[in-house]
Amino acid sequence: MGSDLFSTRAFLLFLISIFSLIVFASGQLSYLYSSCGSETPDGDYKTNLTSLLDSQSSKASTYTFYNDTLNQIYSLYLCRGNVNATTCQSCVKTAGQEIQEQCQYNKTAIIWYDECMLRYSNEDFIGTMNTSPWFIMYNVKNKTDSGERDVGALSLKDRLLGEIPYSKLMFQTDERPSTYNASLILYGLAQCTRDINTTSCYNCLFDLWSMIQECCQEKVGWRALGPNCNIRYERYRFYDEVSADPPAPAAAPDNPGGGGNNTIKIAIITVSAITGAAVVLGFFLYFSFFSRKSRRGEQKSEEIPLNVLDRPTGTHFMEGHMHDQDNTVETYYFNLTTILAATNNFSDSNKLGEGGFGPVYKGKLLDGREIAVKRLSTKSGQGLEEFKNEVMLIVKLQHKNLVRLLGCCMEGDEKLLVYEYMANTSLDAFLFDPTKCKELDWDKREAIVRGIARGILYLHEDSRLKIIHRDLKASNVLLDEEMNAKISDFGTARIFGSKQLDANTNRVVGTFGYMAPEYAMEGLFSVKSDTYSFGVLLLEILSGKKNSGLYSTDHSQNLLSHAWQLWNEDKGLEFIDRNLVDKCPVSEAVRWIHIALLCVQEDPNNRPPMSSVALMLGSKWVNLPQPSAPPFSVGRSFMSDLSSTSGSGLGFLISDQSSTSASL
Structure with missing residues (x-):
């Protein structure tokens, strides 16, 4: 009898364990984000790392925090202070597997789940507070009623930051009624890794709070996470207390009456x-x-929504999409791991070309989409501001003649822009190639010219912003599989106010040969600066020649003055590309030389706006005024002026036309 009851109790305990396992396993871990370094490990490193992380996961059944090292690989994990041992171990094990898969090309990495954090590196970080990488998530659907800072978060912050560094586990949750609404309960949570001291813990949390101050004061829910600490605030209970182990079943009473049937x-x-x-x-x-x-x-996921690009030292991730002020457009943040996998770790075989600001690589995402990745060179001259400028500008622009930005990435020293892939590379790859130029018949060139004009007109007049591109050139006109033109590279673009006519800069950026003289010499730019660049580009498309060359026996003429002389002598036909002469409407081609000369007049006030240029290109019935001479040998005068501006405070960032074209 006793043996039967013992067996029954054992079965019941086994049953309880089975159902506990089912209940636990059915709960999903909440992946948040990961960040991978840039150094590539060797085979021994990978083997040692696997052993170290396996060891860590076994420790997680006993410890919620643990750090260890193996053959100069350093690692630690931290489970959220209110998860049970089973969840902690499951999270650490999953994190160890996932981070090796995501960051297999890297010697340093960190991964965050809602339930735990795990990181490793080939450099000793144990006991040292780090603030990078970090990311922020916030509630994009809700704001405070007033649109101002949520004072409830302030009161929770003060208490958490004041107590957590001195608590045993460096972890604490807090909840309290709102000052203005007693029925509204506010919830907070904060935690530090226990390898740092109390001062470092406080400083770590305070740094995260400072970042929250910049982005999320009016939000009613947010969290910030870094390598050594995290902090979260919500208006709902987002955490549970530590789960208790299942209670042992009560002992069954003896059955003195002979309980055979009951048994x-x-x-x-x-x-x-x-x-x-x-x-x-x-x-x-x-x-x-x-x-x-x-x-x-x-x-x-290949694409992680991004909301801000504010700091050069952190990895920024926000819950929700990156929107403009009208809340109508979005872009995405790509993991560096995804980009490395897509481009075969930036292999030379994937390299499409070299632009003014760095190389461009072809890539293929897991869903089959082809992409072009512009990798900002640290020596390019385009810094964080130009990078942010390009992202924030192009994401607001939606037009069929502008290249589409799919997303971006900023991790460690890498600043990457991810564009739609353009199968036919850039215009200069065709236009100035002795063989490929023959593929550009009149119909194709005409469509390309009209496409460029429509794109610039959109930037100047039809978009929600008035944009001055400032670097319009053949290599920045990309061609898709149907040879449709799309303008790219907005790293040097500038936004104008709706009534603003021009601006001045002490840092001239652009490409020699395409810059308007007032911009190159004085730093003055306007929509007419882009008109000038368009005129140069139109002459290049008509002639198949670069403006950087010299086109007279005495080497005194550039392409502009050469076009001016031939047009005035009624020899415009001699200017047109030999591949087109017998296959184009000559009168229209000569008319387009006339239009180009109107665009490159020295006085910007005499140049037509792009709306008039588009009209001239579209109708042969529009009367064209007489152009004035283009600036004579603007290249030589500009270079001469450069040598005398060392003390003027006028800085220059000039790229030449020798770079290999790159398709996006």
């Missing part, structure tokens, strides 16, 4: 329950396997 009933119920549990567990394990595969795919 049989218990045994039958137990066996049935175990059978049912086995079936349920089987189904669970089956679906759990496929569910995990699905979740891993979601966790390794």
